[in-house]
Amino acid sequence: MNKKIMSWSIIAAFAGFLFGFDTVVISGADKTLQALWHSSDFFHGSVVMAMALWGTVIGAIFGGIPTNKLGRKKTLLLIGFLFAASALGTALANGPWFFAFFRFLGGLGIGASTIAAPGYISEIAPAKDRGRLVGFYQFNIVLGILCAFLSNYLLSDIGENSWRWMLGIQVFPSLVYSFLVFNIPESPRWLLSESKIEEAKVVLQKVFSKDEINQFIEEVNNDNIATPSNENIFMKKYRVPLMLAFLMASFNQLSGINAFLYYAPRIFGEAGLGADVALLSSIGIGFINLIFTMVGVFLIDRLGRKMLMYIGSIGYIISLSLVSMAFFFHWTGMFVPIFLFLFIASHAIGQGAVIWVFISEIFPNHLRSSGQSFGSTTHWVLAAIIPSLIPFLFTTIGAGVVFLFFAVMMGFQLLFVFVMMPETKGISLEKLSKILIKK
Template sequence: MQTRGFLLRSAIVAALGGLLFGFDTAVISGAEQTLQQMFAATYESLAAGLGHLGFLGRPGFWHGCTTASALIGTILGAALAGKPSDRLGRRNTLVLLAVLYFVSAVGSALAWDWWSFVIARLVGGLAVGGSSVVGPIYIAEISPPRSRGRLVALFQFNIVFGILLAFLSNYLIGRLNLGDVEWRWIFGVEAFPAAAFLLLLLGNPRSPRWLMTQGRTDEARTVLQRLGVRDVEEEIRAIENSIELDHHRVREPLFQKKYFRPILLAFLIAMFNQLSGINALLYYSQRIFEMAGAGAEFARLQSVIIGATNLVFTMLALTIIDHFGRKRLMFVGSLGYILSLSTVAWAFYTERGGMIVLAGFMLFIASHAFGQGAVIWVFISEIFPNRVRARGQALGSFTHWFMCAAISWTFPMLVGKADAPGASQAGAGVFAFYAAMMVLQLVWVIFVMPETKGVPLEQMQRKLALA
């Protein structure tokens, strides 16, 4: 019982990286309009100096840069995390990422100009990207096969929980009436869970698989015993065989003709994931609700409602994904996307706003949790064979984060300030575009997307003409 408790504690601590991932992603929604006012002179200066370069001459572009700066770091962090993870070990890399989370939170809170703020946010993005790669790997490597799926799911759950905590934190800080320093507290409060993550990680074991790749078998044996593995010697032999297999595996190029279809499937599902506008809502939720006529405080409360809806339906989706299949969930999610985004676009166009927009986005976030949110990473992992799966997953991840950065960067250029003339009409156009993209996703789901639930790898390879 004690060893099971140690395993659960270690997995929960590692999953705090997911909580910080979600928190860092959504926290900027409570301060981005303040940042736009505060850095307005910088935006105007940059736009004036680069006005001859088209959209670089628009202040909205530079505010989009401010909001998306963390996402640039996320792309880099996800791409670069593998090497320190292999060299330093999974746990020590998580410790390093916890330090980056802490530095980013403090740096963002104490930023003295636009450049210092953007750099601090970029550092936080490095931590987010690294966590998305290393956290699930670490949890998988310390978990016994019988409970691995549930424990890795802790990380995914904590991402959504972190988003809710960010919205709730923004709402509570907003009620304190902190004036000019409010935005500093919004970002600085992340330092507390980051510090807790750092300190708690020091009590976590190293990954037994990583220890064995370093020739430290006795240490790995001790860790496996502490984690409650029933037959330690059998697990040691299994890890040795796995390492030996990896060592002799021929490295095959991903980009070749026979992998064209899974590459295209991974690219399209990741692209459609972001063309739904999900991260426009997460990054700009307060602005969007203010565009619909809500006051600042009520807009933040509506963001909390969205975060809670996301959490509830994500938990529900995780329990049914293996019963209903990937394609059916994507079909239902696509219909929900189209209905909800069309409703939101209509509400903005007719300037009815208010509760119609909130109801539309509650349906939208539920549709996302049931569809794309539950399916994307499972689907991508199932369409590639073992020999190129990691690189296929990396391609999907890169496409996802690149499109996320593009959507987040361009949104403020497209809609303008919440109280600007024509903001409601601009919002109608943007959300109508997202709805149209989801019509294309629905067509793709019906006619192109294969069902991967319960399909053996060999059969999937024949289905995608990979054999």
């Protein structure tokens, strides 16, 4: 694998670290903020906790616009500034609405990053390594999640304002990321789509021979010529990739993954664990997530996307059913953490490793950002709705019923993988788009 391509991919993928850290860091301040501002369960869940997710929805809906108009690199830079502003603003917040506004900014960064970062990496990566390189984005997400859990644990006892430090510390990785992005080139596929051929050649000369450059430009230009500029993803010919993106994104959230990551300490508390044990179990979740994401990234270009989804779906069904049973039958001790460790492992090796790779592959070059925006929006609308309802649902129908619902949904995901999902490993982006259009 070309070292420069790997270096550029790792830097772009670091947006995933900020995504993961920002998503989970709020869990350490969850109950403290509710007590501090005397919020009801509904207000706390739907405004204080979920405002970042609503920002993510907006970022996902409109993130394709700067990614297309400004380019992948400038959008990645904008993402870094949004995360830095969010971290600083939430750390200094003196009320729930001020806090929610800056969480919203961080959400914009998350939503845009799910479009710009995987899209950038998929466009610079060779077909045989594309899954692994785009998988770095997911690896960084779970690394950020683990670091957020560790950071929350280490900062939890430093005083009444510990929550401010938990949230504000993200300023530092945000600024480091922004500095690194200055040193990566623009996506050559985006430059060619904008008819900036000479600029694309300058980038390609860093990684390809002259013959390879000419072949690359010819293949991409042929694809661009064959596709009118006034097309959109809702045309009948793109029905298959659109449906695949919608179902992949929907099932990701119907597993309950974001609901769990946002409320891990609360869920462990519902299972009868003390506060310290709950926080330590959350750190365990972060380690399991990281380890099995590494396994998924290692296997994705070997076994393929579809096989990882089979493994993950079966693991989801088993683990979520066991968690549900633990709540129904009042199993105490470490049963719930162990079952949820299995759930996280199943997610990491399946949906976690596959989703952003798969959605970045299935749309043609000129519609990739729009297609990713649609898939990301679907993902984040559900990611905003489901965690917002968790405190209310736990109080009204109970955790057992909630986790049973997630288990049933994963049965439907297994059916989707078997019936509809195509294998995309090792196929060039241009060839893959032609295959899916024919379908």
